Amino acid sequence: MDHNVISFSGGKDSTAMLLLAIERDTPDLSVVFADTGNEHEQTYDYVRYIESATGVPIRWVKADFSRQIAGKREFVLTKWADKWGAPQEAIDRAAAALVPTGIPFLDLCIWKGRFPSTKVAFCSEELKRNPIIEQVQKPLLETGNVISWQGVRRNESLNRRFLTERELKTTAENGNEMWNYRPILDWTADDCFAMHKKHGIKHNPLYEQGMGRVGCMPCINARKDEINEIAKRFPEVIERIAEWEWSVRLASKHNAATFFASENMPAGTTPEQHYDNANIREIVKWSATARGGKQRDFLREMDGPVCSSIYGLCE
Ligand code: SF4
Incomplete structure (x- = not known):
């Protein structure tokens, strides 16, 4: 059968x-x-x-990532100090943020302490x-x-x-x-x-x-013009992503996380500078500029039209 x-x-x-x-x-x-x-x-x-x-x-x-989040919380509380000398303040911050919300995308990122990216596309x-x-x-x-x-x-x-x-x-x-x-x-x-x-x-x-593809709103592979359209038509989506960035940031090791990657920044760039450079509000500002008017390092990657998954689950 x-x-x-x-x-x-x-x-x-x-x-x-x-x-x-x-x-x-x-x-x-x-x-x-x-x-x-x-x-x-x-x-x-x-x-x-x-x-x-x-x-x-x-x-x-x-x-459902509640089990993984509970495991990560335990790991943070028992191992972060020994493994990488995390200050108590960072341990307390991350442990308090490692709580499931019931929103799969957000919980996945809280567990991982980061958002997926074109290079590390674990979301699909x-x-x-x-x-x-x-x-x-x-x-x-x-x-x-x-x-x-x-x-x-x-x-x-x-x-x-x-x-x-x-x-x-x-x-x-x-x-x-x-x-x-x-x-x-x-x-x-x-x-x-x-x-x-x-x-x-x-x-x-x-x-x-204005959406070339239908899937997550936004998708990590969203084109520059799609981000611009989303910001104009659905500002509430941008607000939600800004809140998610804050939640994931608190749960992350370096107290920094952005929905879209900020890559190839100069050596010595701090996590806070990465956040300042690529948080969703900055990305929205960039998306409204003329192409090439403000180059970002991930521009090349974000021009990719489709999710790299071969399973066809994201469109
Ligand atoms: S649509 Fe697919 S590739 Fe894009 S963010 Fe969602 S799960 Fe990831």
Whole structure:
């Protein structure tokens, strides 16, 4: 028996893939939305809309980092002084901040003491891939094979260009297999929007509001112009990220953390200077400047259009 699992993000690709699965009358279909806690309200509404427009139930899953945060708190209280000579003030500050909020994205960063970055992109795996595997796919593997549908397209990025349509991921002890299946690998973005039209389904309204991709708001891979649009259209998002930066900063070793990385600063730059240079309000100011008018070292990286994940969970 095959269980078909669709990872649904609220973006055009996974919506098109879901419509394709419905069109094919795919048996034993489970649709899963991994809520990072960093999505825009319009995306949450869109997930509800798709459920009611297609009649296919969408299961919401969430990562929970309370155990890891408790472990880190214990580590801070018992090891920081010996391991790196942390002053009592830093230990008290971090221990007090190591408390789960129930918001997966924020809790992940509180646990790690940092935000993910393009180079250290642990977010997609921790917030989307793992909860879907642990909460949905592994239990299904007990009673049959799992076909994990992934809405990735070859022309999105170099690391997706050479993917295969089907790939055996793992074989469980009971002999059941988990497969990756990528049915829209050769589709274009236009093909995805055409699929919406064919089925009379609206696309996520965020595409009409300056967002090139739908996923976290903002995504660590947001383009400069997207950040500028977010700041203009959704200032409350910037306020939330400023608050998150403060929470993660308090839980961090160096009392500094920014949502977007501040890299290649001159040697000797203090954590506070990194924070002053790249906190979200500074990033927003920079995003409103002419390209090249104010160069930042991460400009090159932030031009990357897609998440580096090959699992297609972030669009
Ligand atoms: S959408 Fe962006 S920030 Fe969110 S999990 Fe994916 S890569 Fe990370």
